[in-house]
Amino acid sequence: MEFIDLKAQYRALQPRMDERIQSVLQSTRFIGGPEVKELETQLAAFVGRKHCISCANGTEALQLAFMAYGVEEGDAVFCPDMTFISSVEPAVMLGATPVFCDIDPDTYNLDPRSLEAHVEQVEREGKLRPRFVVAVDFLGNPADFEAISRICDAHGLVLIEDAAQATGASHQGKRCGSFGDVATTSFFPSKPLGCYGDGGAVFTDDDETASLLNSLKVHGKGPKGKYDNVRIGLNSRLDTLQAAVLLTKLEVLEDEIKVRQQVARRYAEALSGKLKVPFVKEGDTSAWAQYCVLAESPAQRQKVLDAMKAANVPSLIYYPHVLHKLDAFAPWENTPAPNAEQYADCNFGLPFSPYLTEEDQQKVIDVVLKAL
Numbered sequence: 001m002e003f004i005d006l007k008a009q010y011r012a013l014q015p016r017m018d019e020r021i022q023s024v025l026q027s028t029r030f031i032g033g034p035e036v037k038e039l040e041t042q043l044a045a046f047v048g049r050k051h052c053i054s055c056a057n058g059t060e061a062l063q064l065a066f067m068a069y070g071v072e073e074g075d076a077v078f079c080p081d082m083t084f085i086s087s088v089e090p091a092v093m094l095g096a097t098p099v100f101c102d103i104d105p106d107t108y109n110l111d112p113r114s115l116e117a118h119v120e121q122v123e124r125e126g127k128l129r130p131r132f133v134v135a136v137d138f139l140g141n142p143a144d145f146e147a148i149s150r151i152c153d154a155h156g157l158v159l160i161e162d163a164a165q166a167t168g169a170s171h172q173g174k175r176c177g178s179f180g181d182v183a184t185t186s187f188f189p190s191k192p193l194g195c196y197g198d199g200g201a202v203f204t205d206d207d208e209t210a211s212l213l214n215s216l217k218v219h220g221k222g223p224k225g226k227y228d229n230v231r232i233g234l235n236s237r238l239d240t241l242q243a244a245v246l247l248t249k250l251e252v253l254e255d256e257i258k259v260r261q262q263v264a265r266r267y268a269e270a271l272s273g274k275l276k277v278p279f280v281k282e283g284d285t286s287a288w289a290q291y292c293v294l295a296e297s298p299a300q301r302q303k304v305l306d307a308m309k310a311a312n313v314p315s316l317i318y319y320p321h322v323l324h325k326l327d328a329f330a331p332w333e334n335t336p337a338p339n340a341e342q343y344a345d346c347n348f349g350l351p352f353s354p355y356l357t358e359e360d361q362q363k364v365i366d367v368v369l370k371a372l
């Protein structure tokens with residue numbers, strides 16, 4: 001059994017996938033081929049944004065967003081303490097200070113109350129400029145955008161939606177990637193929409209921001225082309241082969257998201273009451289990038305993980321550390337985040353994909369229940 005079954009997905013899509021890949025190979029337009037623009041147009045329409053700017057990976061999507069909004073030294077960037085390092089790493093590399101907030105114990109997403117308390121504290125201290133909030137759709141589950149947007153509006157903060165794990169998810173009828181001033185995603189292979197290598201994208205409704213992002217991702221190119229460099233930028237292009245892969249997968253994404261709901265329901269029905277299962281708000285749809293449950297203690301988690309290993313059922317702790325305790329963030333003083341720490345200590349992910357057979361789902365459930 002695979003933790004995320006990309007082999008089965010490839011088998012299901014093979015004729016169409018091979019045809020599209022072959023077409024790029026024949027064209028030899030490996031950079032900037034027509035598939036890239038086609039993907040950007042289709043993804044912008046899918047997500048419900050005016051512009052999609054593809055780029056090399058989800059980390060650089062965030063870097064481009066921070067650069068477009070002029071992040072600088074002395075800026076405070078607020079983000080959840082439980083996420084992947086990329087949510088804040090590019091801003092810190094560009095001189096900003098990370099301020100980690102706690103998560104909601106049910107959704108595992110940025111807790112608006114903790115965010116507001118941290119913003120007010122930074123304002124009171126007066127040492128940093130409160131500037132950015134990164135709201136992550138953690139594990140594919142949409143963040144609380146109403147409450148977070150209200151705080152951003154009240155304090156004049158730029159809101160970045162980090163939808164790396166949430167392509168295909170939706171919040172109150174709107175797709176993830178459409179929230180905040182600007183949104184980003186990742187096409188890392190295991191993501192709900194993943195390519196066969198690295199890839200990412202930025203979404204915006206603002207024409208000027210889109211044009212700035214298009215310049216920043218190609219060495220700060222100017223109106224006269226790529227040798228007319230008008231600012232310092234990056235080399236952060238999505239290559240044509242990855243765009244071809246993504247176009248093929250985009251055709252089945254909606255159907256896959258539906259099947260993901262069925263697998264999640266099955267796990268929830270079998271495991272709730274025995275483990276803490278993920279909570280998705282009424283009106284929201286998770287993309288289920290991962291299906292992570294919480295044991296009641298680290299010891300209970302270890303017992304289940306041992307049983308899964310013995311039965312050849314793969315598992316993953318996603319993620320094992322809160323960000324503020326990582327060595328990389330040691331230079332910055334941050335406050336405890338009890339809910340994020342509890343999550344880090346007790347979470348584990350179950351094998352999950354739209355291609356996980358019912359038989360394998362049952363095997364996972366049986367092994368976990370027996371261990372408990």
Ligand SMILES: Cc1ncc(COP(=O)(O)O)c(C=O)c1O
Nearest residue numbers: 057058059084086087164186188
């Ligand atoms: C929440 C989050 N943000 C950003 C990223 C960065 O994406 P990439 O790995 O494509 O750079 C990831 C991917 O792992 C992620 O999970």
